[in-house]
Each structure stands twice: as structure tokens, then as C-alpha cells.
Amino acid sequence: MKYTKATNYALHIMAFFVKQDGRENLSLQPIANHMDISSTYLSKILTQLVKADLIQSAPGVNGGYSLRKPKDEISFFDVIQAIEGSGALFTCEMSDQGDCSLEKVMRAAENHMLTYLKEKKLYEVVAENMIGDTCKK
Template sequence: MKYTKATNYALHIMAYFVKQEGKDNLSLQPLANHMNISPTYLSKILTQLVKADLIQSTPGVNGGYSLRKPKDEISFYDVIQAIEGSGALFTCELDESHACHIERVMREAEEKMVTYLKEKRVYDIV
């Protein structure tokens, strides 16, 4: 099981936002410099986090990005789902007339992982 690089960055970005909460809005270029990633790539990640209502974007001279959701409510699952979406990690590709037993085991494992990630808050590691 492997998450994309964007998810890796998004989790680190959200941890940084949680640490900075209450300070001025974070603007794109300083945040890109801090994370050591291109502003273009960072912008794409931030857009997904805005769409997921985890952060908000404020336009203008004093604008930037800030947390939208309370810092103690943001789970690892929230961030991962914002980037990766909600598709199943495993689907049975064999054309079987009965339920795929392998898929059942894999879905059960995925459900346990989702439950765990929903319980873990980004705030807890900061």
C-alpha cells in the first residue's frame, strides 16, 4: 500500500498549519520555501485541502491560507481522503459469480485502517 507524494506533503503541510494556528495567514511562496516544494505543486495540494474544507484561502495583500476546521478535529483520514479520494484500495478483478473472499478480507483490513486513521489527529503529533 502506497500513498502519493502529494499525500505525504499534505500531511506535513497540515501539521505545519496546526503548529502555526492563530498566526497570520500563510502565503504561498513562504510556505513553498519552508516545505521545499515548488509553488505550483503546493498550490495544487492547497486547492485540494481547501475543497475538503480543511483550510481556507483569503485573497488580497494580507491574504493567504489558514485552518478552516478546528485543529483538534483534523484527522489523518481527513487529509488522506482530501488528496487520494475515497476509492477502495483493492477490488477483485476476477469474474466470479460468487463473492470474492480475497476482496472481503482486504476490505475488512481497509476498514480497520480507516477507523485507525479517523481516530488519529494531526494535532496529536504536533
């Protein structure tokens, strides 16, 4: 299983917001510079995060983006769902009656993973790594 590059960026962007405490409005270009991605691509990701009510945007000179939800409530699942959607990772194409044993195993595994991602909060990871960044190149 593989998540898209957009999900990778979205998790890092949200970790950046959490690390900044999410209170101040951050404008597009400084975020793009920090993340080292194009402002066009970043804008598309931020739009999806706004639609998912994870962040909010404010227009104007002092505008920008900030967290909408409290930082201690944002889970990995919230961010992943904002970018990837909520479809199943595995669907059996060999049975049309919904009785595929292989699909049942895959769905059970997916449910375990989703439970973990829902319980794991971004702020926990950010707090554990406050001395450095959440990732090292």
C-alpha cells in the same frame, strides 16, 4: 499500498498549519520555502485542501491560507481523503458477483486502517513533537 507524494506533502503541510495554530494567514511562498517544494505543486495541493474544507484562502495583501476546521478535529483520514479520494484500495477483478473471499479480507483490513486514520488527529502528533519538526531528514 502506497500513498502519493502529494499526500505526503499534504500531511506535512497540514501539520505545519496546526503547529502555527492555523489562525494567521500564511502566504504561498513562505509555505513553499518551508516545505522545500515548488510553489506550483504546493498550489495544487492547497487547492485540494481548500476544496475539502480543511483550509481556507483569503485574497489580498494580507491574504493567504489558514485552517478552516479546528485543529483538534483534523484527522489523518481527512487529509488523505482530500488528496487520494475515497475509492477502495482493493477491488477483486476475478469475481463479478461480489462474493470474493479475498476481497472480504482486504476490505476488513482496509476498514481497520481507515478507523485508525479517522481517530488519529494531526494535532496529537504535532503536540508530541513540538520541540522539533514532525519529521527529521
